[in-house]
Structures are given as C-alpha cells and as structure tokens.
Amino acid sequence: MVFRNLTISYEIIKSLKKEPSLLGLQIRSISSLKVVWKKDTRLDEAIEQDKRYKLCARVVKEVLNEPGQVIPLRYLEKRRERLRLTFKAKSFVEMNPCLFEIYYDRIKPKSDLVQFIRPTPRLRAFLDEEQRIYAENEPLIVSKLCKLLMMAKDKVISADKLVHVKRDFGFPNDFLMKLVQKYPNYFRLTGLPEEGKSFLELVSWNPDFAKSKIEQRAEDEALQTGVRVRPNFNVKLPSGFFLRKEMREWTRDWLEQDYISPYEDVSHLDQASKEMEKRTVAVVHELLSLSLLKRVPVPTLGKFCHEFRFSNAFSSVFTRHSGIFYLSLKGGIKTAVLREAYKDDDLVDRDPLLAIKDRFLSLLEEGWQERKDRLKQQREQVQKDRELLLATKSNEPKERLCD
Structure with missing residues (x-):
C-alpha cells in the first residue's frame, strides 16, 4: 500500500520558481517522495x-x-x-x-x-475500586481536560465530543458535571445542554499545564545533563523500514525546523505552511500522549478538526511521519499509535488511570480461570464415571448361553 503526495517544502517550491528549466526534473523528484506503509505486527x-x-x-x-x-x-x-x-x-x-x-x-x-x-x-x-482510583487521580484528569481546552481554538470544545472520547482519555462517566461544579476556576459549561448543544469552556489559563510532553522531556533532560536541550520529536523507525534518500533528506530538514508547541497561538499561521504542519504533528503527538493507551482511532481525532485547526488531510501526517506514529489498520479501522510509547507490543509509557483497566482484566482472568477449573473438574468427573462403569461391567458374571 503506497501513500503519495507528500507535503512539498516551501524551499523546494521557491527553487522551482527561480529555476523553471529544472521544473520537469524537480517535479519527478518531488513526486517520488513516497512512503510505503509497512505493517507493524507488534503494535497490531x-x-x-x-x-x-x-x-x-x-x-x-x-x-x-x-x-x-x-x-x-x-x-x-x-x-x-x-x-x-x-x-x-x-x-x-x-x-x-x-x-x-x-x-x-x-x-x-x-x-x-x-x-x-x-x-x-x-x-x-x-x-x-474504580471510583477510588478516579478520586486519587482527579488532579491528572483535571489537567488533561484543561490541556485539551488549551490546545483548542477559542479554548472551547463541544461537550458531546468530549463525552465521546472520555474512554480514550480515561475520564469518568460523570466528569463533565462533577468537574465543572468542583472547579469553576477552570471550567464553564455554556449553551443548551437539554438540546445537546452545550460546550465546555476554559475559564483560566494555567501555565503549568501549557507544557507538552516533548517540552517537559527536554526540560527534564536539561536538568539531568546541565545542557540546554532543544525540544524535538523522537523518530523511531520500525525494523526493516526503509526510506528513500529524498525522503530521508526531507525528514531531516523537517526535524531541523523549530518545534511549535501545541499550546502556542497559531492563528497567524497559514493552514498550508510548513510551520502549521509542524504544529499539527505536535498537537497529534500531545493528544496521543494524553490518551490512556497512547493510541486513538483516526475518525475520533477527525471529529476535532475544527477545534484543533486540523486540515481535511490531517491524517496524512501518520504516514508521512512513520517514525513518530504508526497507522494501524487492525479491526477494519485506522488507529493512530504513538511509537515511542511502546516497546514491541508492550505499553511502556503507562498512564496512572490504567490501574482501572488492570484491575478489570484481573477480574476477568479470575473468572476465566474459575470456569477453566470447573470445566476441567467436570471432564475429570466424566472420565471417572466412565472408568467406573467399565469396571462394573467387567466384573459382572457372564451369562452362560447353554449348559
């Protein structure tokens, strides 16, 4: 499967205008910048x-x-x-x-x-136990919700859309009513809830929340080494994945561009600019980092195109930046996965709210083991009954057919 039509950098476009004689050659070079989708079995x-x-x-x-x-x-x-x-x-x-x-x-x-x-x-x-875990991690839930609003255009998101993604980000069922009432300094519910037209609005900006996962990682590394580290993406190409020379150069140049925080105001940027693509990748990276499993279905992310200023073709970033994201086709639905959060098929960047899932899985496994043991006992009992019946028949006196 081949994904084509990669974004053309501004510098290449300028070079085409300056040297029209090279137009045919350049177009062939640009059109050859293709990324072949490669299945990642472990992430699937x-x-x-x-x-x-x-x-x-x-x-x-x-x-x-x-x-x-x-x-x-x-x-x-x-x-x-x-x-x-x-x-x-x-x-x-x-x-x-x-x-x-x-x-x-x-x-x-x-x-x-x-x-x-x-x-x-x-x-x-x-x-x-689930309610207890939610209560313990309420500050984390509040920060996640604030971060979603802080990245959004006009700092407001449809309440219905937030309810739709509550499982993806680990929010409890009653998060809207409970948190809005408990934290009026952060949240305000506006619109007409009874008509399904309500919106969650950010009341105040917390600078402590306005740091992306990438920016925080750079700060932590700078504290440990004493050397200022420039925020940037981790590129982790899967085993056996090959990029052609032109694509490697394009990726190198793209990584050298300044990182644009997902919490930065980008209303002045053109939607088709290279800076806007850098910001789009930053927003998607942050959304996946905030998600519970560090992966979200692409159609779910697509519901927020307006709020997060995504273009209609935003999903192309998952294939164009294959070292940052993986686009899984498992289950007949496209799912965006954050590569750096996984080692093989194990999630290494674990959200504290995953304790709920772990506890639920333990409950399921407990029941599965009980059923397995019960079925084993039933089979053993049937085998014992069969052996007893055979032993009884073998000890019965045989009838003499004639004297």
Missing part, C-alpha cells in the same frame, strides 16, 4: 489484545445503564449485533462468571418467571 498485536477486554467492557456498560442495573437475558440477546457479540448472551455470562449472575424474576407482576442478569458482588467491588 497490542491492539488485538484489547478485543476481549473491550467486548466485556461494552456489555458491562450496557447492563449498568439499565434501570436497577439488571436486564432480562433475552433482552440482552436481542442486542447482540449492536454489542458485536458473536455468540449467545447466555454463553457470554457463563464465560465471564465474575461479571454477572443469573437469577429468575418477572418482567411484569403477573408474567412468567424469566432469566435476568445482574452484577456479581465482585463486579460491584471493582466498581467501588
């Missing part, structure tokens, strides 16, 4: 590993959103397609014994008894 595996976790999280969310946090099993069965369940709902409950338990109740007072499901005590305990 990191995404694949989350499939089962995400499925379980979707079903749990579905049940918890029901009145009384209970649901008839047959109702859940009807929602299989929407939940992307590839097997029966009852099988899902049996495969995850730590999540739900089945009991009998009536949908209406005089109706027949039917199977319902409800959260297990262990799932309830996890939900309490």
Whole structure:
C-alpha cells in the first residue's frame, strides 16, 4: 500500500520558481517522495489484545445503564449485533462468571418467571475500586481536560465530543458535571445542554499545564545533563523500514525546523505552511500522549478538526511521519499509535488511570480461570464415571448361553 503526495517544502517550491528549466526534473523528484506503509505486527498485536477486554467492557456498560442495573437475558440477546457479540448472551455470562449472575424474576407482576442478569458482588467491588482510583487521580484528569481546552481554538470544545472520547482519555462517566461544579476556576459549561448543544469552556489559563510532553522531556533532560536541550520529536523507525534518500533528506530538514508547541497561538499561521504542519504533528503527538493507551482511532481525532485547526488531510501526517506514529489498520479501522510509547507490543509509557483497566482484566482472568477449573473438574468427573462403569461391567458374571 503506497501513500503519495507528500507535503512539498516551501524551499523546494521557491527553487522551482527561480529555476523553471529544472521544473520537469524537480517535479519527478518531488513526486517520488513516497512512503510505503509497512505493517507493524507488534503494535497490531497490542491492539488485538484489547478485543476481549473491550467486548466485556461494552456489555458491562450496557447492563449498568439499565434501570436497577439488571436486564432480562433475552433482552440482552436481542442486542447482540449492536454489542458485536458473536455468540449467545447466555454463553457470554457463563464465560465471564465474575461479571454477572443469573437469577429468575418477572418482567411484569403477573408474567412468567424469566432469566435476568445482574452484577456479581465482585463486579460491584471493582466498581467501588474504580471510583477510588478516579478520586486519587482527579488532579491528572483535571489537567488533561484543561490541556485539551488549551490546545483548542477559542479554548472551547463541544461537550458531546468530549463525552465521546472520555474512554480514550480515561475520564469518568460523570466528569463533565462533577468537574465543572468542583472547579469553576477552570471550567464553564455554556449553551443548551437539554438540546445537546452545550460546550465546555476554559475559564483560566494555567501555565503549568501549557507544557507538552516533548517540552517537559527536554526540560527534564536539561536538568539531568546541565545542557540546554532543544525540544524535538523522537523518530523511531520500525525494523526493516526503509526510506528513500529524498525522503530521508526531507525528514531531516523537517526535524531541523523549530518545534511549535501545541499550546502556542497559531492563528497567524497559514493552514498550508510548513510551520502549521509542524504544529499539527505536535498537537497529534500531545493528544496521543494524553490518551490512556497512547493510541486513538483516526475518525475520533477527525471529529476535532475544527477545534484543533486540523486540515481535511490531517491524517496524512501518520504516514508521512512513520517514525513518530504508526497507522494501524487492525479491526477494519485506522488507529493512530504513538511509537515511542511502546516497546514491541508492550505499553511502556503507562498512564496512572490504567490501574482501572488492570484491575478489570484481573477480574476477568479470575473468572476465566474459575470456569477453566470447573470445566476441567467436570471432564475429570466424566472420565471417572466412565472408568467406573467399565469396571462394573467387567466384573459382572457372564451369562452362560447353554449348559
């Protein structure tokens, strides 16, 4: 798969105007600046590993959103397609014994008894633990939300869009109402919430939050070495990845340009300028750094083109800067991954809020092991019963057919 039409630098365009005799040669050179997409198996595996976790999280969310946090099993069965369940709902409950338990109740007072499901005590305990982790990391959540607003045009973002990405950044379900009421010095909710037209606005600018991951890393390195370090991107080309000479030179020149902070006012920059591309890469890098798993679906990022001043072709930065990002096609959706946050398929730059995911995975694995042990015991019991039956038959006296 080949991604073409890389951004042409301003210097090359000027050289074309000055030397029109070289126009044909230069165009061929520029048009040859292509980046071949190369599959990164390890990063794809990191995404694949989350499939089962995400499925379980979707079903749990579905049940918890029901009145009384209970649901008839047959109702859940009807929602299989929407939940992307590839097997029966009852099988899902049996495969995850730590999540739900089945009991009998009536949908209406005089109706027949039917199977319902409800959260297990262990799932309830996890939900309490989740709230505790959120409370412990509230300053981190506040800083993330402030940073998103500080990077945005006019320092305001649609509340609906923020709710849509709450899982990507690790925000709790009630983050809007809770944080707006608790931190009026930072946030203000405007518009008409009842009509779905509300916006979250930044009230005050905190300079402590106005440092990107790259700028903070440069500061930390300068403190350790005593040498001033220029903020710049880490370029980490995957094994076996090859860039043609022209592309290597283009990348080198691009890296030598001054870093533009995602928190800097760029209203004066032209959308098609090389400086604006540098800023776009900085914003995307910061967004992925703030995300929980250091990766976000490209369509999700695309919803914020207006807020973060992205061009319509912003997604080209993921292939043009393959040493910074990886564009995964796993699961039929494009996902932007921050390379420096991973070592093979392991996330090394871990967000403190990932403690919630770790605890949920432990709960799932506990249930899977219990089911595995139970099935093993059942198989062993069947084998014992079979052996006992064979032994009994072998000890029975044989009938004499004739004297």
